[in-house]
C-alpha cells in the first residue's frame with residue numbers, strides 16, 4: 001500500500017506510540033523546553049503530550065516535510081540499516097547536494113544534527129575564557145547558553161528601538177572577541193538586516209578584529225520577503241572565519257528529522273568539523289533532505305503560504321492596537337503591553353500554546369509562531385478573547 005504524506009503521519013500516530021510519535025516526526029512544541037532544564041519536566045507542560053492544542057510555540061512548519069521528501073523517505077527503508085557513509089544517499093552526497101545548491105564545494109560544507117549542533121560547536125571552536133561571544137539581547141539562546149556552559153564570557157548588545165540587532169554596537173563589541181552570533185532574521189524579534197548592512201558589518205569586523213569569527217544564522221532565510229535581504233553565503237566564501245548556518249527545521253519542515261549545515265571557507269569549516277559528532281545526520285534524514293533540495297517549488301509555495309498567514313495574523317493584532325515588529329520569519333513578536341507569561345497561560349487555558357519568555361522583553365512582548373491558516377484563525381479568536389478579558393480586568397483594578 002502506498003502511503004500519502006498525511007496518511008503516513010496519521011498512520012504513525014495511530015500506531016503503538018500514539019501522538020508522541022507524531023511529535024517525534026514533526027517535533028512540534030519542544031523547542032521551548034530544550035536546554036531550559038535537564039531532565040526536562042514533562043509534567044510542567046502536560047499539553048506537550050496531548051497533541052490536541054494549537055501548538056504555535058516553537059517556530060515549526062505546521063505541515064511538516066513536503067511530498068518529495070516524504071516519498072523519498074518512505075521509498076528508502078532498505079538503506080536504513082546502513083551507516084551514513086555506507087548508504088544511498090551517502091553523507092558526502094548530501095554535502096555535495098548542498099554544495100550544488102550554493103555553487104560551492106563539499107569542503108565548504110559541514111553537516112549538523114540540526115543547525116543547533118553547529119551553533120554549539122561554533123562556540124566551542126571559537127570562544128574560550130579569554131575570547132568572548134558577542135550576541136544581541138535578545139536573540140536565539142543556543143550560543144550564549146553554550147558559552148555559559150564552557151565558561152566563555154558573553155557580551156550582550158541591546159537591540160535598537162525597532163528591536164533590530166544593533167550592528168554598530170555588535171561590531172564595536174567584537175573587538176578581540178572569539179565569535180559574533182548574528183541571527184538574520186533574528187529569533188525572536190523576526191527582524192532582518194539587508195544585504196548591504198550585512199556586508200558593511202562583516203567588513204568592519206574583518207578590519208578591526210580579523211581573528212574574530214562571524215556566524216550568520218539564516219535559519220529563517222526561506223521565509224524572508226524583504227527585497228533588501230540576501231544570503232550571506234558569498235560573504236562567507238570571500239572571508240576567512242565567516243560562515244553561514246542553515247537548517248531543514250523551518251521551511252523544509254524537518255525539525256524532528258534534524259539536519260542543518262554551515263558554509264564557509266575550508267579552513268573555517270575544518271575548525272567547526274573538529275567538534276562534529278561523526279555520522280551526525282541519519283540516513284532517513286539525509287534521504288529526505290537530499291530529495292527536498294531538489295524541490296525548490298515546494299519551498300517557494302511554503303514561503304507564500306507562510307506570508308499569507310503571517311499577514312493575516314499581523315493585521316489582526318494591528319486592528320486591536322498592538323504593533324508587531326517587521327516580521328520576516330514564520331513567527332511574530334508583538335508588544336502586548338503585558339507579561340508574556342500571563343498572556344501565554346491564558347492562551348494555554350484556551351488550547352493555544354505560544355512562545356516562551358524572551359528577556360529583557362518578557363514583561364511586554366510575546367512571540368507567536370505561524371501555524372496553518374485554520375490554526376491561526378482559531379488562535380486569533382482566542383487572542384482577541386484573552387486580550388479583551390485581560391484589559392477589562394486591568395481596567396477594573398484601576
Ligand SMILES: Cc1ncc(COP(=O)(O)O)c(C=O)c1O
Nearest residue numbers: 114115116140187219247249260
Ligand atoms: C535562529 C535559530 N537558529 C538555529 C536554530 C536551531 O534549529 P535546528 O537545530 O532545529 O536546526 C533555531 C531553532 O529554532 C533558531 O531559531
